[in-house]
Amino acid sequence: MKMRAAVLEEFGAPLVVQEVELAEPQAGEALVRLVACGVCHTDLYTASGVDPSGYAPTVLGHEGAGVVEAVGPDVTLVAPGDHVVTLFSPQCGECIHCRSDKTNLCLAIREQQNKGYLPDGTTRLSRAGEPIRHFMGTSTFAEYAVLPQIALAKVSPEAPLDRACLFACGLTTGLGAAMNTAQVEPGSTCVVFGAGMVGLGAVAGCRLQGAERIVCVDLSEERLALARGQGATETLTGGEDVVERILELTDGFGADYTFEATGNVKVMRQAVESARMGWGLCTVAGVAGKGETLDIVPRYLITGRRVCGSSFGGAKGRDQVPQLVDRYLAGDIDVDAFISHRIALDEINTGFELMKAQDGIRSVVEF
Ligand SMILES: NC(=O)c1ccc[n+]([C@@H]2O[C@H](COP(=O)([O-])OP(=O)(O)OC[C@H]3O[C@@H](n4cnc5c(N)ncnc54)[C@H](O)[C@@H]3O)[C@@H](O)[C@H]2O)c1
Ligand SMILES: [Zn+2]
Ligand SMILES: [Zn+2]
Numbered sequence: 001m002k003m004r005a006a007v008l009e010e011f012g013a014p015l016v017v018q019e020v021e022l023a024e025p026q027a028g029e030a031l032v033r034l035v036a037c038g039v040c041h042t043d044l045y046t047a048s049g050v051d052p053s054g055y056a057p058t059v060l061g062h063e064g065a066g067v068v069e070a071v072g073p074d075v076t077l078v079a080p081g082d083h084v085v086t087l088f089s090p091q092c093g094e095c096i097h098c099r100s101d102k103t104n105l106c107l108a109i110r111e112q113q114n115k116g117y118l119p120d121g122t123t124r125l126s127r128a129g130e131p132i133r134h135f136m137g138t139s140t141f142a143e144y145a146v147l148p149q150i151a152l153a154k155v156s157p158e159a160p161l162d163r164a165c166l167f168a169c170g171l172t173t174g175l176g177a178a179m180n181t182a183q184v185e186p187g188s189t190c191v192v193f194g195a196g197m198v199g200l201g202a203v204a205g206c207r208l209q210g211a212e213r214i215v216c217v218d219l220s221e222e223r224l225a226l227a228r229g230q231g232a233t234e235t236l237t238g239g240e241d242v243v244e245r246i247l248e249l250t251d252g253f254g255a256d257y258t259f260e261a262t263g264n265v266k267v268m269r270q271a272v273e274s275a276r277m278g279w280g281l282c283t284v285a286g287v288a289g290k291g292e293t294l295d296i297v298p299r300y301l302i303t304g305r306r307v308c309g310s311s312f313g314g315a316k317g318r319d320q321v322p323q324l325v326d327r328y329l330a331g332d333i334d335v336d337a338f339i340s341h342r343i344a345l346d347e348i349n350t351g352f353e354l355m356k357a358q359d360g361i362r363s364v365v366e367f
Contacts, residue, residue, distance in 0.1 A: 005059045005125075005142035006348045007132065011049025014349040015060065015141070020132060023124040025072035025146045032084060032147060035161040037140045038063030039343075039351035039363045040169050040197075041263075042287075046135065047352065052290055055116055058133045059125055061365075062088045064140030065165035068152070077149040077318070083157045085168045085325070087317035088136040090151040104180075104316045109148060113137040119148055140168075141348055143367055153321035156329060162342070162364055163328065163335040166197070167321050169312070170362065171338065173285055174201020174261060175324060176313015178209055182257045182283045186210030191246055193238070193271050194261035195223035197338060197361050198285050200230050201313075202259040204333055207231030211257075215249065217242055220358065229337055238267070246274040254305075258282045265292045272296050278304040285310050338362050 003022050006015040025031045040063050046054040064086040068078050078084060092098050092108035109119040116133025117123055124146040125132040139145050155164055178184045190206040192199050195218035206214045215234045216227035224235040236245055247254055253276045260271040263286035275282045328335050340360020343351050351363035
């Protein structure tokens with residue numbers, strides 16, 4: 001079939017919205033009609049050419065939600081009519097990682113996905129007979145997408161898909177960092193560095209876990225106001241002396257849980273140093289620039305602090321994204337507050353400009 005999609009033709013240049021071909025779903029795959037898709041930093045990162053593993057041409061987009069239109073042979077997990085959220089982090093349910101409750105990093109299709117192919121090593125996207133590679137196994141800046149069934153989370157049909165799409169990346173990453181990776185305990189003190197989509201999600205996750213104090217640190221007063229709306233009990237403007245200020249707020253000890261959601265390695269260090277002696281856990285969700293390293297004075301570790309990383313909030317997508325969407329429907333998560341702009345596919349480059357200018361938290365493309 002023919003459809004419209006936003007193609008990254010050349011790094012550093014605007015995406016070009018144009019007609020491309022999408023082939024039918026093969027064994028184990030489904031055709032999804034996209035209804036909405038969030039614009040995330042990772043799309044911009046790849047488009048800019050800074051991502052060393054990036055390639056072009058490709059159809060970007062990975063924060064999608066839509067409706068299953070058709071399925072290929074041997075598909076058992078979804079059916080036409082199902083409402084789905086796309087998963088750049090799939091869940092096969094069978095690999096050694098999927099069978100462990102210690103990780104969400106499914107191994108089933110990683111290699112082909114990283115190279116831009118569907119699991120059988122080919123693409124469904126093309127233009128004038130030339131294959132176009134998929135992006136993050138999703139390519140959701142398009143009217144339709146073909147995905148492996150293990151990369152689709154079936155969500156409640158009651159959830160508006162223009163909100164549900166945020167659970168495909170940023171929101172689940174933040175919520176899950178607090179709920180799955182750190183498993184924040186009720187009554188604890190938390191500090192979240194960064195109040196973008198991921199940090200705000202972590203603030204909400206700490207609140208849902210019953211944290212008593214949630215301190216959010218950012219440079220933008222506007223974003224700190226959003227953090228208070230998500231449950232932050234205190235807010236601080238970031239800077240060189242922020243660790244000292246956090247220690248002052250916590251009787252000199254630091255927080256039970258800290259979260260880093262800025263991608264800045266200096267802030268990661270502050271997050272480690274703000275964690276409490278004895279048991280403080282620092283969860284890093286930000287993605288650092290290529291070649292950057294995180295500096296930790298080992299004494300911080302010897303004296304009982306721990307550091308861990310979190311990809312997609314440690315969430316096993318097919319199991320947990322539907323649960324989080326249900327919590328949104330139950331009124332526990334305020335998704336509307338994150339959506340700052342609604343744009344058409346043709347305005348996709350405006351979505352990138354807004355993100356570069358830190359104007360709003362999320363632009364959502366509506367198809
Ligand atoms: N781990 C994952 O699976 C995953 C998924 C999505 C995004 N990410 C990463 O998470 C990070 C955050 O993503 P986002 O979409 O929320 O980004 P964002 O740019 O919207 O938010 C980052 C926030 O950090 C703040 N900040 C910058 N410097 C600071 C400082 N010195 N002190 C305090 N705050 C500071 C900014 O003001 C901004 O509000 C990025 O690095 C992104 O690549 C990771
Ligand atoms: Zn993303
Ligand atoms: Zn797996």
